[in-house]
Amino acid sequence: MMKGDSQYFAQTPKLDLIQKQLDSDSQSNKLEALKRLIAMISKGKDASPLFPYVVKNVLSSSMEIKKLVYMYLIHYAESKPDEALLSISAFQRDMADKNQFIRASALRVLSSIRVPTIVPVLMIAIRKCGADSSPFVRKVAAIAVPKVYSMNEDEKDQLIGVVEPLLGDNNTTVLGAAAFAFTEVCPERGELLHKHFRKLCRLMPECDEWGQVLLLNALLRYGRTQFLSPFREGYRKKVPFYGSDEEGRSSRSSAARESEEEPEVTEYDMDPDHRLLLRSAVPLLQSRNSAVVLAVCSLYFHLAPAEEFGTVVKALMRIVRSGREAQFVILTNVSAMTVERPQCFQSYLKDFFVSTTDPSFIRELKLNILAQLTTSANVPTILKEFKTYIKYSDKQFVRNTIRAIGKVASNIPDVADACMADLLLLLNSKQEEVVAESVIVIRHLLQKHARKHPKIIRKLAALLETVKVPVARASIVWLIGEFYTVVPTLAPDVFRKMAKSFREEAEVVKLQILTLGIKLHLAEIEEPQVRTRVDEIFQFVLQLARYDLSYDVRDRTRMVRNLLFSELPGEAGALLKAKVRDVLLCAKPPPEFSTKPQDRSRFQLGSMSHIVNHTAFGYTPLADFPTVQPDPSVRGGQVGQERRGPTAGSDRWSDYSSSSSWSGSRSRSRSGSLSGDRSYSSRSGSQEGSRSWSRSRSRSQSRSRSPPRRRSPRRREDHSPSASSRSVSGSRSPSRSPSRSRSRSPPR
Numbered sequence: 001m002m003k004g005d006s007q008y009f010a011q012t013p014k015l016d017l018i019q020k021q022l023d024s025d026s027q028s029n030k031l032e033a034l035k036r037l038i039a040m041i042s043k044g045k046d047a048s049p050l051f052p053y054v055v056k057n058v059l060s061s062s063m064e065i066k067k068l069v070y071m072y073l074i075h076y077a078e079s080k081p082d083e084a085l086l087s088i089s090a091f092q093r094d095m096a097d098k099n100q101f102i103r104a105s106a107l108r109v110l111s112s113i114r115v116p117t118i119v120p121v122l123m124i125a126i127r128k129c130g131a132d133s134s135p136f137v138r139k140v141a142a143i144a145v146p147k148v149y150s151m152n153e154d155e156k157d158q159l160i161g162v163v164e165p166l167l168g169d170n171n172t173t174v175l176g177a178a179a180f181a182f183t184e185v186c187p188e189r190g191e192l193l194h195k196h197f198r199k200l201c202r203l204m205p206e207c208d209e210w211g212q213v214l215l216l217n218a219l220l221r222y223g224r225t226q227f228l229s230p231f232r233e234g235y236r237k238k239v240p241f242y243g244s245d246e247e248g249r250s251s252r253s254s255a256a257r258e259s260e261e262e263p264e265v266t267e268y269d270m271d272p273d274h275r276l277l278l279r280s281a282v283p284l285l286q287s288r289n290s291a292v293v294l295a296v297c298s299l300y301f302h303l304a305p306a307e308e309f310g311t312v313v314k315a316l317m318r319i320v321r322s323g324r325e326a327q328f329v330i331l332t333n334v335s336a337m338t339v340e341r342p343q344c345f346q347s348y349l350k351d352f353f354v355s356t357t358d359p360s361f362i363r364e365l366k367l368n369i370l371a372q373l374t375t376s377a378n379v380p381t382i383l384k385e386f387k388t389y390i391k392y393s394d395k396q397f398v399r400n401t402i403r404a405i406g407k408v409a410s411n412i413p414d415v416a417d418a419c420m421a422d423l424l425l426l427l428n429s430k431q432e433e434v435v436a437e438s439v440i441v442i443r444h445l446l447q448k449h450a451r452k453h454p455k456i457i458r459k460l461a462a463l464l465e466t467v468k469v470p471v472a473r474a475s476i477v478w479l480i481g482e483f484y485t486v487v488p489t490l491a492p493d494v495f496r497k498m499a500k501s502f503r504e505e506a507e508v509v510k511l512q513i514l515t516l517g518i519k520l521h522l523a524e525i526e527e528p529q530v531r532t533r534v535d536e537i538f539q540f541v542l543q544l545a546r547y548d549l550s551y552d553v554r555d556r557t558r559m560v561r562n563l564l565f566s567e568l569p570g571e572a573g574a575l576l577k578a579k580v581r582d583v584l585l586c587a588k589p590p591p592e593f594s595t596k597p598q599d600r601s602r603f604q605l606g607s608m609s610h611i612v613n614h615t616a617f618g619y620t621p622l623a624d625f626p627t628v629q630p631d632p633s634v635r636g637g638q639v640g641q642e643r644r645g646p647t648a649g650s651d652r653w654s655d656y657s658s659s660s661s662w663s664g665s666r667s668r669s670r671s672g673s674l675s676g677d678r679s680y681s682s683r684s685g686s687q688e689g690s691r692s693w694s695r696s697r698s699r700s701q702s703r704s705r706s707p708p709r710r711r712s713p714r715r716r717e718d719h720s721p722s723a724s725s726r727s728v729s730g731s732r733s734p735s736r737s738p739s740r741s742r743s744r745s746p747p748r
Helices: 016-021 027-042 048-059 064-077 081-083 088-094 100-112 118-131 134-152 155-167 172-183 197-206 209-226 246-251 254-259 272-286 290-303 307-310 313-319 324-340 342-352 360-373 379-389 395-411 413-425 432-446 452-464 470-482 489-499 509-523 528-546 549-565 568-583 608-612 648-657 662-681 688-705 719-733 738-744
Strands: 235-239 265-270
Touching: 016 048, 016 064, 016 235, 016 313, 027 048, 048 324, 048 549, 064 100, 064 688, 081 509, 088 100, 088 118, 118 155, 134 155, 134 172, 172 197, 172 209, 197 209, 209 254, 209 272, 209 290, 209 379, 235 662, 246 432, 254 395, 254 608, 272 313, 290 313, 290 324, 307 313, 307 432, 313 324, 313 342, 313 360, 324 342, 324 360, 324 608, 342 360, 360 395, 379 413, 395 413, 395 432, 413 432, 413 452, 432 452, 432 470, 452 489, 452 568, 470 489, 470 509, 489 528, 509 528, 509 568, 528 549, 528 688, 549 568
Parallel strands: none
Antiparallel strands: 235 265
16 A cells, blocks of 8 residues: 555444445545455454455456455455356456456456366466466466365366476476475376476575475475485495595505505485485575475485484574474474484583573473483583472473473483482472472382382382372372382381271372282281281272272272182182282383373474374375485486576576586676576566567677777776776776776776
């Protein structure tokens, strides 16, 4: 909107007034009404009741009114398909308009009408716009292809015929949309990318950010099917440092060759196109868009050797400082990366320290990453940081921190005692949640080395008088029953106290009390009085549990009675009594603290399925690497020998990718590629670009024909201001020869 149109956002008029303005014969009234409608839509208000009154103005002769009408129709065409069908003839007519915006808007509205009956009409429009002279119209045609495919999948073969020439387009505006159409319609047709692969790699840095993400995703999936795995055995090979250059070898003396071994370097047996793809993605790490950087990291994670993944970590850590929404996505991917390649993130350990301003979901991710990055070298720093987190007011975050300490102790046995000491100090905390979580973590750690710490078991048993959290109480009772042989005099006394409070305990505690009674009933207690007393208490607990309100407690009691006090005759009863000890007192493996809170390795990094940790709609898993190298000749000759496109950007990037000098690229762009770019960008209808191309071409031809002029030494040594001004002005004149234009270079 023009200056002064902000008044339409200040107040919201009634729809009746806008309707009268749309029905009026005055062009200014219609224009004002449409501006008010667009302002309402931008503020999130519903303007769909006026759809019939807006759609009839699509026939207006005013270009400004027609643009606003199409903006309105694009927003509501999908929700109002029946009303939009009334003006389908006007949309078809506008696709032949001289203005590229009108042509593109007509196709956007037509493709937004979700009615399968217009698919044939829409296919004709897409074919026509796919060959349009304007890159903007071709981009809209590529975006419309997936919409048609979603309405009628039977048109897939015809849509592929539209996508294939769009993939060969030389305009970077079109390539991103073409990659989107390819990914949505035919991602399995990798042969469509064969002849365009190298061009897409060169032009990728010049695409818009949305197109770069789509191209990276498409080329990643292409590389998984066309290149060998960089993680396979024998992928590396040792080559001499001096290569196969005979001249370099001969320069070394024979004495030196005998006295010392020739140095060797590690090189990768990689397809040149594979290396071209990885190198083409490196400049995108400097992008300001977090999605682009994350897409490059995903490409390197799934397609590059593990040793080269460190080149993208610095850029990844830069975007970690983004907003909280982007930070959550990035840290979720980093958490998955640290599981397989933690060494790449060791130098950025402090970047994952929790800040007081971090939300709860960011804190949890950072805690998990810190636990995964813990090593014997940095464990003092991380444990000191964890002690600070325990003082936070967020109770859930404190519990997660205690669990992280348990993960560290489980993963690094050398620091298990230090972690155990810190957890025991937490048992004296005044916060019941901290004590309860500490008990649970200590129970997991003691399950591995309980016989070495009988004092800790006794200290935990004393906490039954104060701890009220059911899970913590159940953990203490289970620990005493599991290692009753370590504390033989303590277990019967704990069982007696817990039987008194059986009715008031939670369900999870009642189940553990039953388990403790079973283990003591089957234990070999030498003292007859203790033996008799334990059996009486056990029968009392079974009687209480038989009429408990919980189904699980009653079922557990029924099973225990049938196993321990069964009266089956014959061999069945004898076999059951012989095996009951093996059933109820079997050895249990110690728990493992997994550093993977959720297994996301089966999904592609950066995908929606990876974030939500389940297969999202439309997700296609990454293909496995081929076991045999596919034929690389399908992509043309050697890398760098393919035909370059006519745009200036493609020439510049091809020069960069082939490691040519910047000055050579600059001279080539001055001679002809720049004018070619101007000619290409004017394909929408203006002929000024073609005239400039012809003029620049004629000038270059005339310069090549004109003989060089010889300058006198006196003129060459003249560095006065007048001389420099004459030289600059002469270089700007189109009639001067190339020798005269050399005066633009600075004096020696």
